[in-house]
Amino acid sequence: MKVTGAKALVRSLEEEGVEIIFGIPGGVLLPVYDVLFESKMRKVLTRHEQGAAHAADGYARVTGKVGVCMATSGPGATNLVTGIANAYMDSVPLVAITGQVATNLIGTDAFQEADTTGITMPIVKHNYLVKDPADIPDVVQEAFYIARTGRPGPVLIDLPVDVARGELEYHRREHPQLPGYKPTYKGHKKQVRMAARSILEAHSPILYVGGGVITSGATAELKKLAVDNGIHVTHTLMGKGAFPESHRLSLGMLGMHGTRCANYAMCETDLIIAVGARFDDRITGKLSEFAPKAKVIHIDIDPAEISKNVRAHIPIVGDARQVLKDLNAAIAEVRAEIKAADRSAWNAAIEEWKEKYPLAYERGNGLKPQYVVERIHALTKGDAVICTEVGQNQMWAAQYYPVQKPRRFISSGGLGTMGYGLPAAIGAQLGSPGDLVFDIAGDGSVQMTIQELATAVLEGAPVKVAILNNGYLGMVRQWQQLFYNGKYSCTCLDRERTPDFVALAEAYGAKGIRVKDPDLVDQAIQEAMESPCPVLIDFWVDPEENVYPMVAPGAPLYDMIGDLLYPVEKVHPEKAEEPFL
Amino acid sequence: MKHTLSVLVENKPGVLARVAELFARRGFNIDSLAVGTTEKPDISRMTIVVDVAEHSLEQVRKQLHKLVNVIEISDLDPETSVARELVLAKIKVNPENRSEVIEIVDIFRGNIVDVSRESIVVEVTGNAQKLRAFEELVKPYGIRELVRTGKVALPRGK
Ligand SMILES: Cc1ncc(C[n+]2csc(CCOP(=O)(O)OP(=O)(O)O)c2C)c(N)n1
Numbered sequence: 001m002k003v004t005g006a007k008a009l010v011r012s013l014e015e016e017g018v019e020i021i022f023g024i025p026g027g028v029l030l031p032v033y034d035v036l037f038e039s040k041m042r043k044v045l046t047r048h049e050q051g052a053a054h055a056a057d058g059y060a061r062v063t064g065k066v067g068v069c070m071a072t073s074g075p076g077a078t079n080l081v082t083g084i085a086n087a088y089m090d091s092v093p094l095v096a097i098t099g100q101v102a103t104n105l106i107g108t109d110a111f112q113e114a115d116t117t118g119i120t121m122p123i124v125k126h127n128y129l130v131k132d133p134a135d136i137p138d139v140v141q142e143a144f145y146i147a148r149t150g151r152p153g154p155v156l157i158d159l160p161v162d163v164a165r166g167e168l169e170y171h172r173r174e175h176p177q178l179p180g181y182k183p184t185y186k187g188h189k190k191q192v193r194m195a196a197r198s199i200l201e202a203h204s205p206i207l208y209v210g211g212g213v214i215t216s217g218a219t220a221e222l223k224k225l226a227v228d229n230g231i232h233v234t235h236t237l238m239g240k241g242a243f244p245e246s247h248r249l250s251l252g253m254l255g256m257h258g259t260r261c262a263n264y265a266m267c268e269t270d271l272i273i274a275v276g277a278r279f280d281d282r283i284t285g286k287l288s289e290f291a292p293k294a295k296v297i298h299i300d301i302d303p304a305e306i307s308k309n310v311r312a313h314i315p316i317v318g319d320a321r322q323v324l325k326d327l328n329a330a331i332a333e334v335r336a337e338i339k340a341a342d343r344s345a346w347n348a349a350i351e352e353w354k355e356k357y358p359l360a361y362e363r364g365n366g367l368k369p370q371y372v373v374e375r376i377h378a379l380t381k382g383d384a385v386i387c388t389e390v391g392q393n394q395m396w397a398a399q400y401y402p403v404q405k406p407r408r409f410i411s412s413g414g415l416g417t418m419g420y421g422l423p424a425a426i427g428a429q430l431g432s433p434g435d436l437v438f439d440i441a442g443d444g445s446v447q448m449t450i451q452e453l454a455t456a457v458l459e460g461a462p463v464k465v466a467i468l469n470n471g472y473l474g475m476v477r478q479w480q481q482l483f484y485n486g487k488y489s490c491t492c493l494d495r496e497r498t499p500d501f502v503a504l505a506e507a508y509g510a511k512g513i514r515v516k517d518p519d520l521v522d523q524a525i526q527e528a529m530e531s532p533c534p535v536l537i538d539f540w541v542d543p544e545e546n547v548y549p550m551v552a553p554g555a556p557l558y559d560m561i562g563d564l565l566y567p568v569e570k571v572h573p574e575k576a577e578e579p580f581l
Numbered sequence: 582m583k584h585t586l587s588v589l590v591e592n593k594p595g596v597l598a599r600v601a602e603l604f605a606r607r608g609f610n611i612d613s614l615a616v617g618t619t620e621k622p623d624i625s626r627m628t629i630v631v632d633v634a635e636h637s638l639e640q641v642r643k644q645l646h647k648l649v650n651v652i653e654i655s656d657l658d659p660e661t662s663v664a665r666e667l668v669l670a671k672i673k674v675n676p677e678n679r680s681e682v683i684e685i686v687d688i689f690r691g692n693i694v695d696v697s698r699e700s701i702v703v704e705v706t707g708n709a710q711k712l713r714a715f716e717e718l719v720k721p722y723g724i725r726e727l728v729r730t731g732k733v734a735l736p737r738g739k
């Protein structure tokens with residue numbers, strides 16, 4: 001029996017187990033939305049396509065499933081672009097479906113025509129322009145397969161309206177046929193053995209872990225590796241939750257706004273075991289001075305990440321979980337042959353750094369953003385799903401909300417997309433209805449997608465938006481203060497005049513609370529947590545608070561500036577104290 | 582340093598655009614690129630000459646491999662592969678020097694594919710060195726137009 005292309009698309013999505021589609025219809029998507037009307041898949045109408053893409057992305061990060069978003073041709077598709085790029089940079093499995101003008105009009109600058117596959121080519125793992133209805137089942141199957149396997153990422157399907165209206169005999173292949181796509185999951189045995197040996201021989205090893213650990217579900221294997229061998233762990237922003245931050249072996253985040261301890265450890269380590277992390281410039285600081293004494297084991301599923309920025313001495317291509325499992329087994333074997341090196345000096349040095357340089361901020365006078373995050377952490381017992389916007393709010397969330405489990409900290413890492421947090425929180429909430437979901441927001445970022453409050457209200461997604469309202473594009477202001485002589489060019493948002501976030505929240509049908517007094521912080525958070533609706537809390541925090549410590553862009557990791565204990569003074573571990581090895 | 586990559590790709594729409602876009606985005610320089618079908622109708626072979634340092638070559642290969650439509654990549658070693666390029670050149674001639682030009686074409690085992698009163702179009706194949714030598718020799722007569730295919734190559738033996 002023949003079905004329409006639109007029917008085939010919807011049926012294929014159902015066969016992939018899709019539960020929820022975020023999107024906005026339009027002319028060329030009418031046939032698809034017409035069929036979706038009857039489908040049991042949940043349709044979430046966002047208020048902007050960027051919101052749809054971020055919501056699908058947040059849903060994917062929390063659930064580990066493929067997120068799905070949809071947009072019409074032309075402007076609908078271009079509105080998705082930021083969200084697709086965001087998912088690409090953070091390796092999030094996403095399938096984006098866009099309508100396209102009829103095949104006979106493609107290339108004629110028809111109404112609402114945009115070259116969607118062309119525009120998205122550099123920001124997708126793969127994309128398709130479907131020209132024949134008969135291809136739909138296979139394309140959808142391939143798209144989901146590509147999106148979720150290997151290093152996950154977004155895949156786009158561009159569907160011309162006549163193809164959606166056309167007919168086909170529905171037939172779905174058993175398996176996708178992709179001769180050029182074969183991710184490697186199992187690490188090379190010899191390399192794994194070599195890594196095991198290096199780990200035992202190292203005097204000052206460190207585990208540097210990223211989002212790949214979370215994606216591959218390798219947290220148990222990572223914990224075993226760290227604990228069995230007493231190796232300290234530092235994580236990237238994407239790696240938050242890969243290893244419990246309350247664990248004595250955790251050094252917290254590294255990089256530009258990482259802990260001094262983590263960064264000093266990177267400067268001194270003799271062996272970096274990198275797992276599912278990609279040596280981004282926010283992590284390495286000045287590349288030529290990065291980890292000068294270290295040998296590098298790099299475990300990643302994407303061979304192109306290995307030796308891209310930092311040369312790996314022992315590259316291991318494979319799935320983090322599989323490789324760590326094998327590595328743990330190999331270490332057990334090698335341990336019988338060689339004795340593990342003495343690491344007492346290293347462990348002592350780390351303990352000293354940890355003790356000497358905790359994250360700290362100046363308490364007292366006024367409402368501090370860090371305090372707000374600390375209270376959210378305390379009152380949610382560290383068990384909320386935390387989404388963030390971008391800027392200072394994001395870094396404070398990362399610094400002051402320690403996370404113990406994977407898929408609980410959702411943030412735009414690679415692209416740094418302002419406006420990500422609120423829609424991602426909605427997606428996360430719908431993907432995990434039983435969880436308490438907070439968006440730790442900035443007053444600038446949240447205004448980029450604030451209209452999604454309507455989505456949250458109507459879809460019954462009781463997300464809590466905690467705006468750390470400093471009245472500035474704070475992170476940019478901080479850079480202007482530190483590196484551009486304090487000239488605040490176009491960074492003041494003038495919170496005294498606009499917007500009234502509480503009124504705005506109420507206008508959308510959400511609850512709004514304003515807090516200016518530190519003594520009222522707990523009460524507001526409590527109220528938000530107890531409310532069954534979306535709640536926005538407008539915390540008026542100290543406008544010129546900065547995120548510290550900080551490695552200035554282009555500076556080496558040991559060169560951390562300005563925090564409470566060591567204001568704007570250069571501290572190199574070797575110069576500052578006794579060398580420990 | 583120049584490297585010749587032989588890349589087998591699925592013969593799907595957009596695959597050339599994907600490869601070209603990748604090179605542009607990652608800042609890799611393409612010297613030449615030739616595409617054509619292979620013995621299998623659903624597979625094409627691209628011969629890409631890139632000018633990159635050893636370290637970047639590794640990146641080029643790995644990034645190319647990430648394209649879903651790319652099936653296989655080999656870095657052809659000049660010692661163990663054969664490479665050819667074809668040039669079509671329209672050379673200015675007159676009754677006096679025509680036979681002289683034809684003689685040069687013969688030496689290079691080229692063919693004359695078109696003749697008119699003022700010019701001839703010749704075809705010469707060979708490696709880059711040979712084609713350069715040919716161009717040098719006919720240049721004094723006046724090259725009206727010239728086009729090269731870019732290199733195609735295959736590994737020797739087996
Ligand atoms: C879409 C987008 N535009 C611009 C930037 C550059 N940028 C980075 S942080 C930042 C300021 C963010 O302000 P706000 O949301 O108030 O956060 P704060 O730093 O004040 O906490 C800006 C403009 C960006 N990351 N994303």
Ligand SMILES: [Mg+2]
Nearest residue numbers: 442443472474
């Ligand atoms: Mg701000």
